[in-house]
Amino acid sequence: MALLAGVALVGCGVEPETGSVEPENENQEIVSNLIAAGFPVEDIMEADGVIYVGRDAHVTLAASRELLQAPGKGAEQYRTTNLVGTGVTKICVNPTADFNSYSLLSQGLDLAIANYNERGLRITFARGPTTGCTANITAQTMTGTGGSAGFPSGGLPYGIINIGTGLQSYSADVNEHVITHELGHAIGFRHTDYYNRSISCGSGGDEGQAGVGAIHIPGTPETATVGGSIMNSCFRATETGEWTSSDITALNYLYPTGGGGTACSSYNFTSYRGQNGTQISCGCPAVSGGTVWGTDMYTDDSNVCAAAVHAGVIPASGGNVTVTIQPGQNSYTGTTRNGITTYSYGAWAGSFSFAGRPTPPSCSTYNFTSYRGQNGTRIPCSCSAVSGGSVWGTDLYTDDSNVCVAAVHAGAIPASGGSLVVTIQPGQSSYTASTRNGITTSSWGSWPGSFSIGAW
Structure with a gap:
């Protein structure tokens, strides 16, 4: 792990094998294509029989051939000429059993998927199967690490x-950052600092521009900075896992927001009653x-786009959203x-929910005091x-409080349950009691750890 200005930096790539790279057969053509596309020889490596550029981007034979094709008129930063086609609308990310055995990798995957889906792109991600x-x-x-x-092909x-x-x-957050980064490669993004890896890594040179291999996206910076993008070559131990403004600009340019295909407003979802499980994909404009x-x-009969927000x-x-037709319910909680503030209602003959986000693990599986x-x-x-549980505090809760009861108190979920996000917070000198949403919390003095709760 390299150090730069006292900040720990970790490269996102595989380690090269020792000795010179001598690709044969298919690998020889891949290397030749990469060189022809403008990638420096020193940035091409072979590891475990496959070819990488930029230390973490595997290049297949088909992808290397596509890199030689003439680019279109659009100019996009830190992308390849290889993008995901319009026929792809839902990308399912399927973790192996070994992957799932690492709790923070698994959690990072959920957060990374949410990162992409929160942008409302023309492609969505879902955790498989x-x-x-x-x-x-x-x-x-x-x-x-x-x-x-x-790259796509x-x-x-x-x-x-x-x-x-x-x-x-x-x-x-670091796991979220790395997984978001690697998914970025999988849909066509190059490293933001491809022209000088030392910006984020402390050392390293040019990965190669070549016109077709790393093209500037309008509206994004032409120079990279430490922490300036999830797609920087190396990451820090302090990464938050969140998009920067230039990342969002790049995503919206390559995979535009606003929904493709039929507008949700063109559907009468009450006409689908009884067709439970039917899924309807549609697009929403900006929601006002x-x-x-x-x-x-x-x-x-709810406004689908406002409900989706x-x-x-x-x-x-x-x-884009995918609406799932559901049976009517005896009651609905606002x-x-x-x-967006929704309303409560009694019995109604038909319902819908949204697909595209996996339900996160049960809060009961976490010991939040261990995150101090x-x-x-x-x-x-x-x-x-x-149904009940002890909670101390208001907005900031002691980290041994019952999370689900605190979430109802905070207004993040109804008493019927739901998904939420717990944010680890420092301990406080005191905690104040209050009554909200049918939940009464208790006061407490000094405590070494806290959490807050927000909507998922």
Whole structure:
């Protein structure tokens, strides 16, 4: 692990094998194509019989041939000429059993998937196994603390991301960062600092520009900075896992927001009653208002796009959604999430929910006191119906409080349960009692650890 200005930096690539690279047969053509596309010879390496550029991007024969094709008129930064085609709308990321055995890798995958889906892009991600996939990526483990992936080919994302098991010793945010980064390669992004790896790594040179291999995206900076992008070559132990503004600009340019295909407003979802499980994909423009009843499960006459923002599947700027037809419910609970306030209602004949986000693990599986000192770490989890439990504090709760009861008190979920995000916070000198949403909390003095709760 290299150090730069006292900040720990970790490369996201695989280690090269010792000795010179002497590719044969298929690998020889890949190397020749990469050189012809403008990649420096010193940035091409062979490891375990496959060819990498930039230390973490596996290049297949088909992808290397596509790199030689003339680019279109659009100019995009830190992308290859290989992108995911319009026929791909839902990419399912399928972790192996070994991957799932590492709790922070698994949590990081959920956070990375949410990172992409929160942008409302024309492609969505889902954790597999699930249905409706138009492309698949396998998430598997490798040794070390980095990751590797590859570039798209034939209009499909690269089919594998490798994540180092050493990341289990880092925060969930760092895992989120690395997995988001490798998924970025799989859909066509180059390193932001491809022209000078030393910007984020402290050492290293030019990965090669070549016009077709790393093309500038309008509206994004032409120079890289430490911490300036999730797609920097190396990451720090302090990464938050969140997109920067230039990352968002790049995503919106390559895979535009706003929804493709049929507008959700063209559907009458009440006409689908009885067709439970039917899924309808549609697009939402920017959301400025609309009446919604329910939480997670919504009445089928609710405004779909406003409900989608409330559910967290798209931002207020709009995006694509997949609506799942559900049976009517005896009651619906109103809550406030993501700037949208929904209403409660009694019995109704039809409902809908949204696909695209996996339900996070049960909150009961976490011991939040064990996260003391990891302030700012965000942990998505879910609660079943809340029947009782002890809670100390208001907005900031002692870290031994019952999370699900605290979530109802905070207004993040209804008493019937739901998903939420716990953020680890420092201990406080005192905690104040209050009554909210039918939950009364207790006061307490000094305590060494806290958490806050937000909508998922």
